[in-house]
Amino acid sequence: xxxxxxxxxxxxxxxxxxxxxxxxxxxxxxxxxxxxxxxxxxxxxxxxxxxxxxxxxxxxxxxxxxxxxxxxxxxxxxxxxxxxxxxxxxxxxxxxxxxxxxxxxxxxxxxxxxxxxxxxxxxxxxxxxxxxxxxxxxxxxxxxxxxxxxxxxxxxxxxxxxxxxxxxxxxxxxxxxxxxxxxxxxxxxxxxxxxxxxxxxxxxxxxxxxxxxxxxxxxxxxxxxxxxxxxxxxxxxxxxxxxxxxxxxxxxx
Amino acid sequence: xxxxxxxxxxxxxxxxxxxxxxxxxxxxxxxxxxxxxxxxxxxxxxxxxxxxxxxxxxxxxxxxxxxxxxxxxxxxxxxxxxxxxxxxxxxxxxxxxxxxxxxxxxxxxxxxxxxxxxxxxxxxxxxxxxxxxxxxxxxxxxxxxxxxxxxxxxxxxxxxxxxxxxxxxxxxxxxxxxxxxxxxxxxxxxxxxxxxxxxxxxxxxxxxxxxxxxxxxxxxxxxxxxxxxxxxxxxxxxxxxxxxxxxxxxxxxxxxxxxxxxxxxxxxxxxxxxxxxxxxxxxxxxxxxxxxxxxxxxxxxxxxxxxxxxxxxxx
Amino acid sequence: xxxxxxxxxxxxxxxxxxxxxxxxxxxxxxxxxxxxxxxxxxxxxxxxxxxxxxxxxxxxxxxxxxxxxxxxxxxxxxxxxxxxxxxxxxxxxxxxxxxxxxxxxxxxxxxxxxxxxxxxxxxxxxxxxxxxxxxxxxxxxxxxxxxxxxxxxxxxxxxxxxxxxxxxxxxxxxxxxxxxxxxxxxxxxxxxxxxxxxxxxxxxxxxxxxxxxxxxxxxxxxxxxxxxxxxxxxxxxxxxxxxxxxxxxxxxxxxxxxxxxxxxxxxxxxxxxxxxxxxxxxxxx
Numbered sequence: 053x054x055x056x057x058x059x060x061x062x063x064x065x066x067x068x069x070x071x072x073x074x075x076x077x078x079x080x081x082x083x084x085x086x087x088x089x090x091x092x093x094x095x096x097x098x099x100x101x102x103x104x105x106x107x108x109x110x111x112x113x114x115x116x117x118x119x120x121x122x123x124x125x126x127x128x129x130x131x132x133x134x135x136x137x138x139x140x141x142x143x144x145x146x147x148x149x150x151x152x153x154x155x156x157x158x159x160x161x162x163x164x165x166x167x168x169x170x171x172x173x174x175x176x177x178x179x180x181x182x183x184x185x186x187x188x189x190x191x192x193x194x195x196x197x198x199x200x201x202x203x204x205x206x207x208x209x210x211x212x213x214x215x216x217x218x219x220x221x222x223x224x225x226x227x228x229x230x231x232x233x234x235x236x237x238x239x240x241x242x243x244x245x246x247x248x249x250x251x252x253x254x255x256x257x258x259x260x261x262x263x264x265x266x267x268x269x270x271x272x273x274x275x276x277x278x279x280x281x282x283x284x285x286x287x288x289x290x291x292x293x294x295x296x297x298x299x300x301x302x303x304x305x
Numbered sequence: 306x307x308x309x310x311x312x313x314x315x316x317x318x319x320x321x322x323x324x325x326x327x328x329x330x331x332x333x334x335x336x337x338x339x340x341x342x343x344x345x346x347x348x349x350x351x352x353x354x355x356x357x358x359x360x361x362x363x364x365x366x367x368x369x370x371x372x373x374x375x376x377x378x379x380x381x382x383x384x385x386x387x388x389x390x391x392x393x394x395x396x397x398x399x400x401x402x403x404x405x406x407x408x409x410x411x412x413x414x415x416x417x418x419x420x421x422x423x424x425x426x427x428x429x430x431x432x433x434x435x436x437x438x439x440x441x442x443x444x445x446x447x448x449x450x451x452x453x454x455x456x457x458x459x460x461x462x463x464x465x466x467x468x469x470x471x472x473x474x475x476x477x478x479x480x481x482x483x484x485x486x487x488x489x490x491x492x493x494x495x496x497x498x499x500x501x502x503x504x505x506x507x508x509x510x511x512x513x514x515x516x517x518x519x520x521x522x523x524x525x526x527x528x529x530x531x532x533x534x535x536x537x538x539x540x541x542x543x544x545x546x547x548x549x550x551x552x553x554x555x556x557x558x559x560x561x562x563x564x565x566x567x568x569x570x571x572x573x574x575x576x577x578x579x580x581x582x583x584x585x586x587x588x589x590x591x592x593x594x595x596x597x598x599x600x601x602x603x604x605x606x607x608x609x610x611x612x613x614x615x616x617x618x619x620x
Numbered sequence: 621x622x623x624x625x626x627x628x629x630x631x632x633x634x635x636x637x638x639x640x641x642x643x644x645x646x647x648x649x650x651x652x653x654x655x656x657x658x659x660x661x662x663x664x665x666x667x668x669x670x671x672x673x674x675x676x677x678x679x680x681x682x683x684x685x686x687x688x689x690x691x692x693x694x695x696x697x698x699x700x701x702x703x704x705x706x707x708x709x710x711x712x713x714x715x716x717x718x719x720x721x722x723x724x725x726x727x728x729x730x731x732x733x734x735x736x737x738x739x740x741x742x743x744x745x746x747x748x749x750x751x752x753x754x755x756x757x758x759x760x761x762x763x764x765x766x767x768x769x770x771x772x773x774x775x776x777x778x779x780x781x782x783x784x785x786x787x788x789x790x791x792x793x794x795x796x797x798x799x800x801x802x803x804x805x806x807x808x809x810x811x812x813x814x815x816x817x818x819x820x821x822x823x824x825x826x827x828x829x830x831x832x833x834x835x836x837x838x839x840x841x842x843x844x845x846x847x848x849x850x851x852x853x854x855x856x857x858x859x860x861x862x863x864x865x866x867x868x869x870x871x872x873x874x875x876x877x878x879x880x881x882x883x884x885x886x887x888x889x890x891x892x893x894x895x896x897x898x899x900x901x902x903x904x905x
Contacts, residue, residue: 068551069308113491114488114492133496134491134492135492135493135494135495135496135497137492138491138492138493138494139494143492143493144331146489150487150489152482152485152489153480153485154481154484154485155481155482155485159478159481162478163478163479163482163490163493163495164494166478166479166494167475167479167482167490167493167494168493169494170474170496172494176475177475197588215493219494223451272443315736343668344880352644357712359712361768401857407889408893409895410894412711413654413711413715413845414849414894417842417845417846417849418890418891418894419891419892420842420887421842421884421886422887422891424884425887425888425891426879428881431880439880443721452886457674458709515893520795534838540717541716542719545712545716547711557898575727575730576727577730578723578726579723579724579727579728581723582720582721582723582724582726583724585716585719585720585723586702586720586721586724587707588716589713589720590702590859591718593706593710593713616707617708617709618705618706618707618708618709618713619705619707620703620704620707620804620805
């Protein structure tokens with residue numbers, strides 16, 4: 053299953069070295085280290101408040117770690133502003149979907165094409181063209197002129213994907229893109245993520261839908277109270293007693 | 306279809322060029338004032354309309370343009386155009402200096418910081434002997450209303466063309482992305498700091514030019530008129546009334562409001578101000594996205610458009 | 621000794637400044653409305669006390685409660701029938717509409733009261749007490765004490781009364797207000813009414829210390845805004861402290877740099893505070 057990831061070899065696309073983030077005394081992410089290989093799908097799971105989104109924020113640059121370091125393709129990125137990381141090819145979606153509300157669907161995606169990897173496309177016409185392509189790819193071309201804030205839940209997720217893809221990502225960080233979707237829609241999103249990987253994108257998936265994690269991930273990483281408590285093959289990790297307890301402990305509350 | 310407003314604008318500009326040959330002196334006064342105010346509204350639109358950073362302190366740049374011109378002409382007997390250049394340089398340098406710290410502030414914080422800066426600038430200038438302290442400066446008097454008119458018209462055209470270019474460019478898309486959601490714009494690769502400062506500098510550039518032209522035309526300036534806080538508010542309201550972030554909204558808004566204001570001010574000035582305030586209140590309630598949006602909305606929905614606006618925004 | 625006198629003046633004046641800002645901070649913190657007509661409401665409170673004093677012969681400090689009740693009604697109606705129509709609109713629009721209201725109130729006041737300077741001048745206006753060589757004007761002292769008392773009342777309201785809890789819940793989110801069984805439209809109107817009442821109180825006191833004209837609103841709005849930011853939106857006593865800070869800074873600036881700069885100093889402070897504090901923490905405020 054993870055043949056693609058193994059053959060890539062070489063420098064990992066992303067490497068985290070004992071990354072720590074504290075908020076006024078509270079440790080949100082505690083000494084987490086991991087690597088992502090080119091073109092793999094890594095599932096990041098853990099109970100609410102485990103520090104998953106904080107970790108993604110540090111990779112995308114909206115937060116800086118207090119300790120530790122992050123490397124993208126071997127190059128340290130902690131000093132880089134979010135927009136520079138986007139130019140390197142690090143793209144993300146937000147847990148709370150963040151379309152530009154007053155812009156049309158097409159304009160939203162065009163922004164991605166204009167400013168993404170390597171500073172994006174400079175010609176407006178070309179950027180629009182590629183935005184249309186990505187809207188086709190994500191199945192949203194029928195809503196191309198709608199205002200972004202008029203979209204319903206599933207379409208908003210598609211828009212979020214299209215925006216991220218238009219940026220030409222090398223590494224895509226997906227923060228709970230399946231939350232609030234029914235099982236048919238979850239199936240569609242899984243297919244979409246697989247299609248992205250076929251195009252050579254490396255993907256980090258934060259998800260509560262365990263079924264999706266199982267069917268998508270090459271490897272799984274589990275955070276609990278900010279610490280990495282397990283990492284490895286999805287089937288093995290999801291059976292791990294420590295992991296099960298972390299989840300059961302959450303349910304009891 | 307989309308080029309229709311531009312065709313109309315071209316015809317209007319060509320007609321406006323010939324106004325000095327038919328207008329009375331009083332009308333010329335009004336026209337020059339209205340054109341310069343429209344430049345201010347349009348320049349404000351570059352930052353406020355596109356990036357959503359509401360500046361209540363553009364009079365800083367207006368005042369610097371005014372004083373640059375006045376100091377060059379009154380203190381050093383330099384020609385008008387040198388004064389204009391000096392004023393623009395002062396304003397642009399100021400925009401670059403204050404841009405980095407204050408563009409990190411958001412929403413009302415930015416608005417009030419700019420308001421504070423314009424008040425501070427007035428106080429600083431009124432303590433500078435080279436700027437005539439708080440007495441002001443007298444510029445060489447010229448009677449050349451036609452020149453001032455054509456100059457103002459030209460400036461407005463250039464400023465509007467700049468805004469038209471912005472609205473169709475990658476730069477403009479970045480600015481609008483910042484307005485819609487600055488954090489998201491950053492993670493999507495928009496260099497938000499550079500974009501915001503560029504917008505501020507462009508805004509300062511046109512505002513300072515309007516200030517310089519106005520100074521020479523009026524031929525007398527003092528801190529109270531150069532850093533007039535009500536000017537800040539007037540340009541914001543004209544732009545917002547017309548439709549911020551659009552190409553023609555600020556122009557239409559400023560001409561309509563200038564006309565109403567002029568008409569009423571010539572009869573009773575208190576009533577003029579009062580009506581000005583009422584217009585703002587009603588406009589916010591019934592057409593919160595400006596005239597430009599209202600025209601489209603009423604065409605699509607008829608009078609129901611107004612009720613929809615209220616329903617959308619009320620508690 | 622001069623310095624001690626200046627500091628005393630600054631502190632007493634600052635307490636009143638804090639009261640001015642208190643209503644603005646409350647409305648801003650709870651309703652997320654930066655009320656640019658706040659200064660105009662202070663001005664109205666001043667005129668209310670002025671006319672109760674000169675017209676009906678009521679002592680200014682007894683007229684104060686009447687002005688407070690009147691301004692509460694004014695604020696309540698304004699929010700209920702005008703501002704409630706736009707509260708969900710963009711921040712820019714609330715700035716604009718309250719600016720428009722500022723203009724309307726100012727010029728209505730000018731039509732009704734004329735542009736003349738007015739001062740509320742009771743027989744005891746010039747009285748002082750001298751404490752350890754420092755002259756303390758009685759009226760300023762009374763204004764300071766009343767400011768503290770009203771700040772305490774607001775604190776009690778917010779922290780001890782059910783209405784206050786509902787108001788604070790509304791500040792967190794609108795849905796929470798419904799859990800308290802309160803119609804948010806009422807709650808918004810009541811909160812804005814309290815803000816206006818505080819403005820009225822501040823105006824009445826201001827009129828005994830300084831000139832009233834219809835035009836004082838804009839600069840008082842700006843000052844209140846600065847103090848609300850320096851003092852924070854959450855704690856009434858923080859706002860009073862912010863006011864004292866600005867009052868002292870103004871007095872010292874007037875002494876050392878000249879009176880031209882004393883109006884500007886509050887803005888200078890504001891810009892410094894805004895820039896020194898990291899932008900991120902402000903976004904949440």
